[in-house]
Amino acid sequence: xKEVEQDPGPLSVPEGAIVSLNCTYSNSAFQYFMWYRQYxxxxxxxxxxxxxxxxxxxxxxxxxxDKSSKYISLFIxxxxxxxSATYLCAMRDNYGQNFVFGPGTRLSVLP
Amino acid sequence: EAGxxxxxxxxxxEKKQPVAFWCNPISGHNTLYxxxxxxxxxxxxxxxxxxxxxxxxxxxxxxxxxxxxxxxVDSTLKIQPAELxxxxxxxxxxSLGVRHQETQYFGPGTRLLVL
Numbered sequence: 012x013k014e015v016e017q018d019p020g021p022l023s024v025p026e027g028a029i030v031s032l033n034c035t036y037s038n039s040a041f042q043y044f045m046w047y048r049q050y051x052x053x054x055x056x057x058x059x060x061x062x063x064x065x066x067x068x069x070x071x072x073x074x075x076x077d078k079s080s081k082y083i084s085l086f087i088x089x090x091x092x093x094x095s096a097t098y099l100c101a102m103r104d105n106y107g108q109n110f111v112f113g114p115g116t117r118l119s120v121l122p
Numbered sequence: 123e124a125g126x127x128x129x130x131x132x133x134x135x136e137k138k139q140p141v142a143f144w145c146n147p148i149s150g151h152n153t154l155y156x157x158x159x160x161x162x163x164x165x166x167x168x169x170x171x172x173x174x175x176x177x178x179x180x181x182x183x184x185x186x187x188x189x190x191x192x193x194x195v196d197s198t199l200k201i202q203p204a205e206l207x208x209x210x211x212x213x214x215x216x217s218l219g220v221r222h223q224e225t226q227y228f229g230p231g232t233r234l235l236v237l
Contacts, residue, residue, distance in 0.1 A: 054215070112164025
């Protein structure tokens, strides 16, 4: 079992839909959680960063962490065609110096 | 502000040939990372530098891969000889320091195809 797992997709939704992207993980020591967006043939760019459990909102994006279930989510409200990309989750513990990335979920928002 | 610069963007080589990738991080960023991203996978760390020092190279296949970061700025990642399985995107990233790695910035990557 991989340390971090994501639904690979592709996930196709109509413009304006609410999108839910999810990651599960096995290491209960993970404390720092990040979501990256990666457009085709580009490097990942940081979207959201959260520490420990709880919610964090930034514009149309909400990151949610449920450590008891080892489950994190990224919600996108009012999705736009420009949101079409691969979304990667990443996480680490308090002691590790490096993040572990999930395999990514490819999202297509159809106009 | 210029982002992380990588070159070349694409490289096609025959197996057993050498290849090198170059990275120029964001000015003032002390920490530099090299990742490999296989198709349909997330990035996997190969090596991390703090200034000139390679502080984590545990995932670097040292029999064929080497890296250097002279003067704590630009970095080069080399593969010699390349194998078919090395085909991937090689990403460079930088951050202010290891305590700021949550805000690491990635370059566009070098897409390598080994034939």
